[in-house]
Amino acid sequence: DAMVIQNPRYQVTQFGKPVTLSCSQTLNHNVMYWYQQKSSQAPKLLFHYYDKDFNNEADTPDNFQSRRPNTSFCFLDIRSPGLGDAAMYLCATSRGAGAVSGANVLTFGAGSRLTVL
Amino acid sequence: QKEVEQDPGPLSVPEGAIVSLNCTYSNSAFQYFMWYRQYSRKGPELLMYTYSSGNKEDGRFTAQVDKSSKYISLFIRDSQPSDSATYLCALHGGAQKLVFGQGTRLTINP
Numbered sequence: 289d290a291m292v293i294q295n296p297r298y299q300v301t302q303f304g305k306p307v308t309l310s311c312s313q314t315l316n317h318n319v320m321y322w323y324q325q326k327s328s329q330a331p332k333l334l335f336h337y338y339d340k341d342f343n344n345e346a347d348t349p350d351n352f353q354s355r356r357p358n359t360s361f362c363f364l365d366i367r368s369p370g371l372g373d374a375a376m377y378l379c380a381t382s383r384g385a386g387a388v389s390g391a392n393v394l395t396f397g398a399g400s401r402l403t404v405l
Numbered sequence: 406q407k408e409v410e411q412d413p414g415p416l417s418v419p420e421g422a423i424v425s426l427n428c429t430y431s432n433s434a435f436q437y438f439m440w441y442r443q444y445s446r447k448g449p450e451l452l453m454y455t456y457s458s459g460n461k462e463d464g465r466f467t468a469q470v471d472k473s474s475k476y477i478s479l480f481i482r483d484s485q486p487s488d489s490a491t492y493l494c495a496l497h498g499g500a501q502k503l504v505f506g507q508g509t510r511l512t513i514n515p
Contacts, residue, residue: 292448328413330493330505331449378448392437392497396448 291315294379294397301369302405309364309400311379320362321394322354323378331378337362366402374404408432411494411506420515424481428494428506431475436498438470440479443491443508452479452492484513 292313301307311320319338323331335344337356351373353365364377380394411428418424426440437456441449455461458472467480477496481488494506 294448328507328510330409330411330507333502336502376446380448392503393439393451393454394449394495394503396441396450399446399448401446 292379292381292395292397294377294400296400297398298401298403300403300405303370304368307366307369307402309366309377309379309402311362311364311397312360313362313379313381313395314360315381315395316359317381317383317395318359319382319384320356321378321380321382322352322362322364323380325376325378325399326374334364369402369404371404374402376401406431408504409494409496409506412509413507415510415512417512417514418484420484420486420513422484422513424484424488424511424513426479426481426492426494426509426511428477428496429475430477430496430504432496432498432504433472433475434498435496435504437496438468438477439495439503440466440468441493441495441505443493445490449493486513486515489513 295310321336322334325331334348356362376399378399379397382394409430439454440452442452443449453463455468455470458470461468465482469478489512491508491510493508495503497503
């Protein structure tokens with residue numbers, strides 16, 4: 289089945305120790321997103337790639353970086369995790385990036401839950 | 406004022422009850438209205454979406470949009486324990502990115 293796979297599902301790190309989360313997709317979608325979701329809150333968009341074009345949200349801290357080496361893979365790097373970065377990180381994909389020709393339906397992975405000690 | 410407001414609950418109802426989940430929004434540019442279901446410790450999955458005003462039915466689920474009131478609803482008939490999850494509304498229009506509601510945590514009690 290075509291899907292979005294995130295690894296690891298659970299990540300424990302120490303304060304300040306860099307972390308990389310990965311996402312792969314078999315949907316051949318053009319757009320890949322990274323969201324941060326804290327408990328009982330809406331997912332917050334960090335950035336997205338439309339093909340190779342990187343789009344950062346204005347309020348995304350510099351501590352968060354992303355790489356998309358090819359269509360199928362996208363990585364989230366947290367350079368120096370703080371206690372406030374503990375959250376569920378969701379990767380999502382979509383065919384397009386706007387509602388130009390239909391609903392922009394996102395397909396999400398299962399998420400990577402980050403704990404910072 | 407947030408672009409999308411959604412009561413976080415929690416909402417607890419007995420099995421078989423009709424559930425009504427709602428969101429209000431402020432941006433009249435929104436054209437597509439979606440509902441995502443998120444089980445505990447999982448990613449959201451699309452439940453259904455509607456375009457513009459009106460109703461859309463899919464099995465036990467009905468999505469309703471009232472653009473004049475900027476109000477959207479999701480109804481669940483004959484609710485089951487397996488419907489227990491967090492339900493997120495999500496809206497977008499034109500070139501705007503998707504905006505999520507906070508999510509309503511729903512529990513269906515056997």
